[in-house]
Amino acid sequence: MLQPKLKSKVQCTDLNIGEVTKVVLDPLSHEISHIVVSVNGSGERQVAMGHVQVVTDDLVQLRAPSTEILALPPFKREDYVTTHEVEISHLEDHIHVTPGEVLVPLPDLEKSVKRRTFFMNFTTVIGFLIGLPIAYPILRFLMKPMYADFDNEWLKVGNVSKIKQVDVGVQFKYKKKVKEAYMPEAEVDKNVWVLQATPELLGKVYQGKDAEFRDARGKTIWTNKKDVPYLAFSGKCPHLGCAFKWRQHKALGQVFLCPCHLSIYDAAGKVLDGPAPRALDALPVRVSAGGEVEVIDMEFKAGTKSQIRII
Amino acid sequence: MDSKHSSPATISDHQPSTIERLVAFLDERVGLKEMQAKMLNEPLPGGSRWAYVFGSILLFIFAMQALTGTLLMFYYVPTADHAWASTQYIIHDVDYGWFLLGYHFWGSSAMVVCVIAHMSQVFLWGAYKKPRELLWIVGLALFGVVITFGFTGYLLPWDQRAFWATTVGVEILDKTPVIGDFIARFLKGGPTPGQMTLSRFFVLHVMVLPAALMALAGLHLFLFRVAAPAGPFTGTVEELKAKTDYFFPRQIWKDMVGMAFVFVSICALALWEPVVLLDEAAPDPGDYHPEPEWYFLFYFQLLRLKLFAGEFGQFMGAVALPVAFMVLLVALPFIDKDPERNIFKRPIALISWIAIMVFILLFTVASVINREFLD
Numbered sequence: 218m219l220q221p222k223l224k225s226k227v228q229c230t231d232l233n234i235g236e237v238t239k240v241v242l243d244p245l246s247h248e249i250s251h252i253v254v255s256v257n258g259s260g261e262r263q264v265a266m267g268h269v270q271v272v273t274d275d276l277v278q279l280r281a282p283s284t285e286i287l288a289l290p291p292f293k294r295e296d297y298v299t300t301h302e303v304e305i306s307h308l309e310d311h312i313h314v315t316p317g318e319v320l321v322p323l324p325d326l327e328k329s330v331k332r333r334t335f336f337m338n339f340t341t342v343i344g345f346l347i348g349l350p351i352a353y354p355i356l357r358f359l360m361k362p363m364y365a366d367f368d369n370e371w372l373k374v375g376n377v378s379k380i381k382q383v384d385v386g387v388q389f390k391y392k393k394k395v396k397e398a399y400m401p402e403a404e405v406d407k408n409v410w411v412l413q414a415t416p417e418l419l420g421k422v423y424q425g426k427d428a429e430f431r432d433a434r435g436k437t438i439w440t441n442k443k444d445v446p447y448l449a450f451s452g453k454c455p456h457l458g459c460a461f462k463w464r465q466h467k468a469l470g471q472v473f474l475c476p477c478h479l480s481i482y483d484a485a486g487k488v489l490d491g492p493a494p495r496a497l498d499a500l501p502v503r504v505s506a507g508g509e510v511e512v513i514d515m516e517f518k519a520g521t522k523s524q525i526r527i528i
Numbered sequence: 529m530d531s532k533h534s535s536p537a538t539i540s541d542h543q544p545s546t547i548e549r550l551v552a553f554l555d556e557r558v559g560l561k562e563m564q565a566k567m568l569n570e571p572l573p574g575g576s577r578w579a580y581v582f583g584s585i586l587l588f589i590f591a592m593q594a595l596t597g598t599l600l601m602f603y604y605v606p607t608a609d610h611a612w613a614s615t616q617y618i619i620h621d622v623d624y625g626w627f628l629l630g631y632h633f634w635g636s637s638a639m640v641v642c643v644i645a646h647m648s649q650v651f652l653w654g655a656y657k658k659p660r661e662l663l664w665i666v667g668l669a670l671f672g673v674v675i676t677f678g679f680t681g682y683l684l685p686w687d688q689r690a691f692w693a694t695t696v697g698v699e700i701l702d703k704t705p706v707i708g709d710f711i712a713r714f715l716k717g718g719p720t721p722g723q724m725t726l727s728r729f730f731v732l733h734v735m736v737l738p739a740a741l742m743a744l745a746g747l748h749l750f751l752f753r754v755a756a757p758a759g760p761f762t763g764t765v766e767e768l769k770a771k772t773d774y775f776f777p778r779q780i781w782k783d784m785v786g787m788a789f790v791f792v793s794i795c796a797l798a799l800w801e802p803v804v805l806l807d808e809a810a811p812d813p814g815d816y817h818p819e820p821e822w823y824f825l826f827y828f829q830l831l832r833l834k835l836f837a838g839e840f841g842q843f844m845g846a847v848a849l850p851v852a853f854m855v856l857l858v859a860l861p862f863i864d865k866d867p868e869r870n871i872f873k874r875p876i877a878l879i880s881w882i883a884i885m886v887f888i889l890l891f892t893v894a895s896v897i898n899r900e901f902l903d
Contacts, residue, residue: 336777
């Protein structure tokens with residue numbers, strides 16, 4: 218016998234009552250168990266395959282009169298899912314119907330929608346009960362090395378005898394001891410730019426006021442006096458953290474020039490040209506009687522207008 | 529959620545929210561709702577059961593091991609000079625490091641326990657039989673991966689316990705005929721455990737095994753969905769049909785309760801039994817009596833038997849016995865072709881399972897008792 222096709226006319230013993238709109242598969246036997254007939258003008262009826270006498274190419278002949286079919290309860294679509302929505306392997310292997318709604322009945326236990334929603338909410342709640350208690354520990358775990366205290370130790374960087382000219386940037390290289398987490402103490406190379414400044418340059422830098430360095434609580438760490446003729450600039454460009462150089466510029470003369478994005482600063486650290494948002498970062502500096510230069514190694518966040526210390 | 533809403537005929541008069549519109553946008557392009565429906569609407573013959581929770585729980589434990597393991601790698605370094613120090617740093621200095629390490633440590637034990645429970649359930653329910661032979665074999669491969677995970681992870685803290693468990697474990701593999709020496713040198717990266725061993729175990733533990741586990745677990749799930757769940761071992765077709773239920777919601781709810789229980793248990797163990805490292809690994813054990821993790825203790829004790837003394841005895845205990853056991857498990861669905869799944873009608877299967885469990889229990893207890901004679 219042919220399988221009933223969707224859109225086939227359905228003929229009762231007495232008259233033609235409508236057409237096949239859906240077929241229902243048995244999830245266990247994988248056979249068509251019912252056809253759903255759209256009765257002309259009065260809804261849908263679910264008709265068991267037992268009622269079907271013969272199936273031809275475009276007609277399903279039933280062995281019951283139309284009154285018997287019409288007496289069947291209306292078809293309840295919500296008790297079914299389509300075969301696309303259910304995981305039963307090989308389900309459609311033997312079914313040859315025109316593509317359309319091929320249905321599988323929901324298990325009896327599944328016909329209450331309210332309980333499904335309840336379980337869904339409960340599942341979500343348990344998911345949160347597992348997820349929330351570990352979110353905070355994980356965040357704190359990952360944050361451990363992110364915010365370290367500042368180190369305000371003075372570091373010797375060299376002797377002023379290295380400076381041969383006033384108002385000229387001279388790079389002083391020094392080593393800084395670093396102890397990271399469980400790694401042994403290591404030394405890293407750093408550099409600072411030191412200038413022996415004329416009173417005019419000092420005036421430009423300090424503008425008549427001493428420069429104070431304070432910690433997070435507002436306590437003064439050190440004051441660079443406005444009449445001490447030595448300036449120290451952090452070797453890190455305030456634009457995006459590259460290392461800048463002291464260079465001869467065609468139009469501007471001797472300047473600090475950053476090779477990365479071409480920020481240009483004068484000997485006082487002021488921005489002459491380029492994308493830098495602020496002047497070079499002056500560091501706390503002191504010079505001993507013997508000419509030993511010492512700085513406090515500070516680093517500031519790059520790219521901001523104001524100075525934000527990060528080391 | 530309800531699958532009937534995927535029918536385009538439903539017209540609602542309320543304005544869709546942003547989330548609903550986003551879901552609809554994705555659904556139109558990816559077919560999310562259909563995919564979700566397919567995943568959730570899987571008929572379980574005979575309905576949901578607590579006995580079926582172990583597979584989902586294993587997936588959950590693996591996800592948590594992957595999460596905690598990834599987090600540990602933020603601080604851990606696999607070098608012989610700093611593995612121990614970085615683990616100590618995680619335990620003592622990093623906020624909640626002790627907890628995440630403890631969770632990862634106890635999570636591995638939970639994994640072994642649930643693997644045994646899962647395998648036992650499948651064995652007792654006769655669910656390895658036709659047509660689920662491949663599902664069973666892939667499951668055995670996953671069992672091997674889990675054991676190897678435990679073995680390789682054990683070395684990483686690089687303390688005395690780690691070093692000696694690895695030393696002994698690799699010596700066991702060394703007893704394999706013909707290829708044993710090669711395997712042992714391959715794993716150790718040389719004749720004795722050292723930096724090369726640590727690197728190899730680390731790569732296996734964080735790269736090779738996770739990839740293998742994900743691939744095999746994916747295959748396992750695929751085969752499971754193709755074969756469909758086996759269901760209970762008793763009941764007529766009509767009875768099963770009447771009780772049949774989809775995977776969602778009741779089975780998922782049971783799975784979630786199981787996961788929550790396992791989660792709380794692992795957290796409790798991490799809190800009350802935190803990981804404490806022994807001294808840094810050294811080829812001199814000092815006062816330490818080498819011992820493997822608890823789930824290997826029964827096998828450790830077995831190798832103490834006189835039966836397995838001498839070169840031949842060692843071969844029997846270290847290689848022949850475990851290999852024969854695994855081969856037997858692989859061959860099981862092909863040897864046992866009787867379609868009967870009811871465990872109470874399969875006396876040999878039931879007695880074998882009880883015998884194995886009693887054997888593991890007795891030998892584990894024996895090895896704990898043996899500790900007293902050592903101190």
